[in-house]
Amino acid sequence: MIVPDISQNAVSVADHYDELDPIYRRVWGEHVHHGLWETGRETPGEAVEALVDTVGDRLSLVPGQACIDIGCGYGSTAKRLAVTRGVRIAGFTLSAEQARYAAAYPVPDVDIQVRDWLDNGLPDASADAAWAIESSEHMVDKPRFFAEAQRVLAPGGRFVICAWLAETDASGWKVGHLLEPICREGRLPSLGTREEYEAMATAAGFTITGYEDVSRRVARTWPICARRLLKALFVDPETRRVALGSRNLFVLSLPRMILAYRTGALHYGIFTLEKAGEDER
Template sequence: MIVPDISQNAVAVADHYDELDPIYRRVWGEHVHHGLWTTGRETPGEAVEALVDTVGDRLGLRPGQACVDIGCGYGSTARRLAVTRGVRVTGFTLSTEQARYAAARAAPEVDIQVRDWLTNGLADASADAAWAIESSEHMVDKLRFFAEAHRVLSPGARFVICAWLAETGASGWKVRHLLEPICREGHLPSMGTREEYEEMARQAGFTVTGYEDVSRRVARTWPICAGRFVKALFTDRGTRRLALGARNRKSFLGIPRMILAYRTGAMRYGIFTLTKAGENGR
């Protein structure tokens, strides 16, 4: 497990997203996560929605199901799946700014809450499906992240995680100059490998029923974000003022690091499909 030399907590994560909210929306858009390219001809918007739809497919969502979006950001993924799959979604975010933006775009069957997933307050076996798109990285206690998902999900339910992962056996220079700084600058309490995630899932009681490494299909997200960020710096005074004066301004150093981390293989992007055993233990 990669752990930054400066410890991170939920308060720091919330502050990060609240302060940089205008830049995140300008650079990332309403979906604060990678895009997934298949043909290479997709627009960034189409690629982002393709990742959401992939998650929905792997969950096998059915109309009327109660779902949980762990780390829902601006609620865009929750809204898309609620509309396209006919499900009900409860989303959790640490950011009041993200929740405020989501509230202004409220959708039927979508409830966004400002609350830490590790103390989510949901009843046992109350959800039919759950997903976490690039939010597990921000969890201070990853074992509890998995355990809470297992507790909240009903027997037989699926849990899909899209995660930034460290290369298994990453060499020392990759850890020192790429992975550890990415954790520190991005307010990630830790970054695990595929094997560590799968072991934590099993300890929580899940069966790992699927895994795919889609690093090559998502990596172009970062050059696109870099281009948008540089353009915003030159054309928008508000963006420039915030980027240069923000408490969390060092986060932007992570953009070139992410590009290099993908190109060197230091970082991977994995999609896990987990299943909670059914009532008969299967």
């Protein structure tokens, strides 16, 4: 597990997204996650929605199900799946700014809450499906992240995780110059490997039913974001003000992210997990 030299917690994660809110919406868009290029010809917007739809497919969502979006951001992923799959969704974010933006554009059957997933207050076995798109990295206690999903899901429930993953046995320079600074600048309490995620999922009681490394199909997200940021810095005073005055330095990680993907230091994995059904139990 890669751990930054400056410890991070839920408060620092919330501060990161609240302070950089204008930049995230300008540069990363309302979904705040990678795009998935299936053919290579998709627009960035189509690629972002392709990742959302892939998650919906992995979950085998059906109308009427109760779902959880762990680390929901601006709620755009939850809103798309509520509309396209007919499900009911409770979304959790640490950021008050993200929740405020989500509330300004409500969608039926989507409830966005400012609350830490590790203290979610949901009843046992109350959800049919859950997903975490690029939010597990921000969890201070990753084993508990898995344990809470196991507790909240009903028997037979599915859990899909899209995660940034450290290269297994990454060399010293990759850790020191890429992965550890990415954790520090991005407010990631830790960054795990595929093997560590699978071990934590299994320990929590999940069965791993699928894994796919889609690093090559998501990596172009970062050059696109870098170009958007450079343009915004030139033309948008608000972006310049926030970026230059920010205590959060994640904008510095853009070149690191590009290099981390190109060198194999960083991977992007999609896990599909399942809680045992009543008959299996």
